Amino acid sequence: MRICAPCDHSCATCHKNGLPGTCDSCTEGFLHEGYCMDCIEGYYGNPETHICHECHSSCATCNSYECCEDCPFAFFKLGECDCVRPCPHGMFGYEIEHVCLNCHEDCCTCADMATCTSCCNDNYLFEDWCVSPCPAHYYASNADMTCKECHHSCLTCSDIGPEFCLSCDDVTFLTENGYCVKKCPTGWYGDAMNRTCTKCIAPCDDCY
Numbered sequence: 001m002r003i004c005a006p007c008d009h010s011c012a013t014c015h016k017n018g019l020p021g022t023c024d025s026c027t028e029g030f031l032h033e034g035y036c037m038d039c040i041e042g043y044y045g046n047p048e049t050h051i052c053h054e055c056h057s058s059c060a061t062c063n064s065y066e067c068c069e070d071c072p073f074a075f076f077k078l079g080e081c082d083c084v085r086p087c088p089h090g091m092f093g094y095e096i097e098h099v100c101l102n103c104h105e106d107c108c109t110c111a112d113m114a115t116c117t118s119c120c121n122d123n124y125l126f127e128d129w130c131v132s133p134c135p136a137h138y139y140a141s142n143a144d145m146t147c148k149e150c151h152h153s154c155l156t157c158s159d160i161g162p163e164f165c166l167s168c169d170d171v172t173f174l175t176e177n178g179y180c181v182k183k184c185p186t187g188w189y190g191d192a193m194n195r196t197c198t199k200c201i202a203p204c205d206d207c208y
Contacts (some may be wrong), residue, residue, distance in 0.1 A: 010036035026050050058083040076100045106130040119145050139164075153180040173197045 007014035011023035026036035030045035032052035039045045039052035044062045046053055055061065058075060059068035060083075071083035076093040078084045078100045087093045087100035092110050094101045103110035107130055108118040115128045123130035124140045126147035134140045134147035139157045141148045150157035153172065154165035168180035173190040175181055175197045184190045184197035189207045191198045200207035 008036075012036075071098055104130070155180070168195045170195065 012025040012027045014022045016022040021034035023036050029036040030039050030050050030052045042055050043052040060070040060072045062068045067081035068083045071077050075083040075085045076087050076098050090103050091100040106121050106123045107116035108120040110116045116130045119125050119130035123132045124134050124145050124147045137150050138147040151162040153162050155169050156166045157164045163178045165178050165180045168174045172180040173184050187200050188197040
């Protein structure tokens, strides 16, 4: 004899004599593998179909297929809906809250808010920060947009090496060839005002 049997109380419709896990539609909750329930992690409830659908693979939890609520381990929340790894150019992953945050405006890339790894806006990387101009004893390298240390004899310089000095400290003088020397060569005298070697005026062979 064929008889009608009641569905499980959570089901709107069902099959197989109403046994648990045989729901076809739900009165409450969302349908997932034959059960009416709150959707498990990695799934979201479609309010129109009352079915649990799988989240996008980049989401830990979501409220629709393309809008993540929480991100998996090692992913970071970008904006309202996206989970990404790594964060895009100009942003860094904030480990405590697992969100992407903007680098400082002078940093092109960064490890955190206080550690630039490359610079924008005509700035140069110096000790994890972006500066312009480079500090004394350093020169701006346009090849990699970093501040590089001058030769120890220079106060300021245009490149590495003792022949690229642009200015000297208060005990040396700048020669016409770009060196900082304690004593100017014969035919030149040390100008104490601007710290340069200045040519003697003829007919002097040497002067001071």
